[in-house]
Structures are given as structure tokens and as C-alpha cells.
Amino acid sequence: MQRSMTRQPTLPLFLLAFSLSCGPAVAGSGAEPRGSDILAPYKRELQQALRAGMEQGVVEAIGACRVKAPDIAAALSRDGVRVGRASHRLRNPANAAPGWVEPVLAEYVASTAERTPRRVALPDGREGYVEPILLQPLCTACHGTALAAPVAARINELYPGDHAVGFEVGDLRGVFWAEYPVAQ
Template identity: 30%
Template structure:
């Protein structure tokens, strides 16, 4: 009898920046699709959608070896505050010291981190701008009593998509 043994790499191992960027892109596009659909009904509805869908989509796209999400210094969701490894890089993006579209860093011997700025677009101003309608303000206050994610202008960095992944 011949015994054959072999080992497969887990399918959840992310070894390339390209795969990680594609997953982050998927998070952004899925969330944008959900928000645009909700905005057609009402901007107030879109806040509820974002509240529910953003963490859900991030969780669905994350795996054992890849975690993704969103983060900001001026976060709306308190769960989206920066992790220690992100802070100096986020600051560097804000002062335009980093000009690349994203940054990959070595977190430890087996883990890399990636951050990619979220730039404020016109649609974002409805809920993240300087002149937010009263009904939207009330809904934000209800869902996010400690919201800091307002006052943005078009083109400003509003936050970051992030990922940690095993090499």
C-alpha cells in the first residue's frame, strides 16, 4: 500500500497586495452600492443602512488570515478608531507626507497591514459635510451619540480602509 500525503495552503491565506486591495475595493463598492440604494429612498435611511451594512460587509469579506475595515481619527462608530500600528501612517497621509494611493507596512514577522485613504466625495457630504440636515443629524445622534465624522469638504481624507493579513 502506498500512502500519499500532501499539504494544502489554506484558501484564506492572502499573500499578495493585489488580493488585499481587491478585497478592500469590494468592501468599498458593496458599501457604496448599498448606500446609493438607500439614498434613493432617503438620506436618513442611508444612515441606518451604513450602521448595519458596513460592519456586516467587513465581517463577510474578512477571513481567518485577512481582517478588513474602516478607521478614522474623526470616527462615527467608536469601533472604528485607529489601531496603534496605523496612527503615524494616517497622520502622514493627512499631512500629505505619503502621496501613494495606499501603504503596506510590516506589523510583525508574519503580518502586514495596508491602509488606503477614503477621500470625501460629493455624495459623502450629505452625512459627513458641514451643512447636514436636521433629520439626518437626529438619526446620526441616535445611532452614534459620540459622532465626530462631520465637517468634511470634498477631497479631504475622511478615513481609511485598512487590512491586516498573513504573508
């Protein structure tokens, strides 16, 4: 009789302690900001699409980027989450930075020392996350200083106002960004 009286409150207390300890663990997942977790599949899928396209040839890969990059971003932008790529030197004007990303992008442009990932508090219980994108050797085929003539021709045809050539390896190419509701 005495035992059952002590056990009854124990179970809800146990559940409460469990839910309290799980809350922060899920929301913060350690020191890692949630934005980098959200961007991980975006970056992976973009890279896969680029590599698959490049196996067909650089000109063919331009088409793959044009079609797949927006599709990948759209597929991952759901449940209050939005992801994208932006740049200070855009190829596609549709990739213009959202307003809250612009100051971070400007800081990255102004100083190489500032190119670390950022978290930005947004209105309505949302948070933003931005990461710099630096040019890699693979990227020079379409963003470098010396494009093959057929590649340059195709890019000029599809993107008449292109500002995204002339980069060297290690240059700031732009940013990945994500915005999402802050986990409670």
C-alpha cells in the first residue's frame, strides 16, 4: 500500500525529467547550430548534381545546374524552412540574397577574417544561418578567369547579365543560407 503511493508520483516525474532532458538535446544537438544540419543535404545534393553533370561535359553541366539547383532548394524548403545560395556577383538574379543575409554577405566581402558561419535572430521566432562559399578548383570551369569558348557562349546565352566569372580558387563565391523556426 505504501509502496504504490510512492510509486504513483514517480512515473510522471520521471516522464517530466525525461522530456526536459530531451528538449535541449534535440534542439541544440550539442554546439552545432541547426542551420548547418539543414544545409548539409542541400550541399550534398548540389554537389552530386554538379558532379553527375560534369561527367557529361561542362556545357551539359550548365544545364544541370540551371534546372537542378532551384529544384533542390525548393524540395528542402518546407515546414517553415527555407534554403538558398546567394552571391555579391550573381549569375542568376533569382538567387539574390534575402534582406537579412545582405549584411552578412557584405561583411564576408569586406574582410577575409570575417568569413565564419553566422547565426542571425529573425522576427517571429525564426533564426537564420549563413556560411561562406569559397571557390574550389572544380568551380573554375564555369566561374573562373578563363572559360572554354563553348562554356562561355552557353553561359552568356542563358545568363546575359552574368557577373559570376573571373573568380580564382579561394575567392569568396557567395553564401549558403538557411532560415527556420527556432526549436523550443
